Amino acid sequence: MSKSEFEELAGLIRDFAKTRDWEKFHTPKNLAMALVGEAGELVAEFQWLTPEESTKSALGPEQLEAIALEIADVQIYLSRLADVLGIDIPEVVRQKMKINENRF
């Protein structure tokens, strides 16, 4: 079976950290902090926009590019955190969506 895209990205990020000897910094505590910092940068892209101005059709290409890179940063730390904890993201997303189906 081929590797999933989630596994492929986690591998990329794992190798990146290993090459730079950054694994010692990548405790789950630290990675959760890095993730929320990036989430803060992502939210900052939208803070002074009206809901309408925040939509795809209203955003300019530069804004959209900046947002895309912030989304990437959040995904990178989320994938890395899941990786060091041995958590399978697609599996827990499906599990959580089932919980949500029953709740709402």
Place this chain on the structure above:
Amino acid sequence: MSKSEFEELAGLIRDFAKTRDWEKFHTPKNLAMALVGEAGELVAEFQWLTPEESTKSALGPEQLEAIALEIADVQIYLSRLADVLGIDIPEVVRQKMKINENRF
């Protein structure tokens, strides 16, 4: 070509929102807020732990399960945000990792 796992999950979340008529709430601005709120809950799981206590081998199964569900919540809003903005997460992650390769 088969759908990627990212596309599959985004589709699940899109259908969930559509069924509940929640699409009107899912502006990028609102989704970014929801995402950072979930990231805050994720970081709260680790706030009083030492870095050592935050690792996979030190966490108990209940803590790990709680963390996994918070990771799922962050992924759900991140995937949904990318979806409403037409952003391809694996592509922007690869793009950002190349930027990081050159930077560090």
Place this chain on the structure above:
Amino acid sequence: MSKSEFEELAGLIRDFAKTRDWEKFHTPKNLAMALVGEAGELVAEFQWLTPEESTKSALGPEQLEAIALEIADVQIYLSRLADVLGIDIPEVVRQKMKINENRF
């Protein structure tokens, strides 16, 4: 000279932590995490509201009370963090406002 309100609140929170022997948990790193977690809960109060619905006149008394308590939680951790780092909040706010005056 009488103690300022900032000093009075910091003292309340310091005594609270001391009584419970929580000082060992109150490293700046942990307090910053706790603060961003509370900020996430505060933002969650507003995430599905329109900007208009988020205003004082539109919010119901229960919503306003919930928001007030989240604001308190953020202030508590911010005051505690500044206290353990020996930072005088009113002084740095005045300093930062001067920087902002020159920048904008």
Place this chain on the structure above:
Amino acid sequence: MSKSEFEELAGLIRDFAKTRDWEKFHTPKNLAMALVGEAGELVAEFQWLTPEESTKSALGPEQLEAIALEIADVQIYLSRLADVLGIDIPEVVRQKMKINENRF
């Protein structure tokens, strides 16, 4: 009775916003977003530090100055948010500390 320090700082920030005609941007929703963005920058100052490295005696003067300015940014948006909602921060902090006294 003289104005409290909280009122004085809120007044400074209110005038700053008024002078720049930024009041229209300062909805509670937007201010909560700005606050969590600044909280994210504050947490980022600590993300790769050990708990020990994050303490006052271990931080260098430049790090401490950067942290102080991030604390100021969080306080500025927190004070502004409370101001536009008519919330008295010292009062709600005392109220919340009483709740905490009974809970813990």
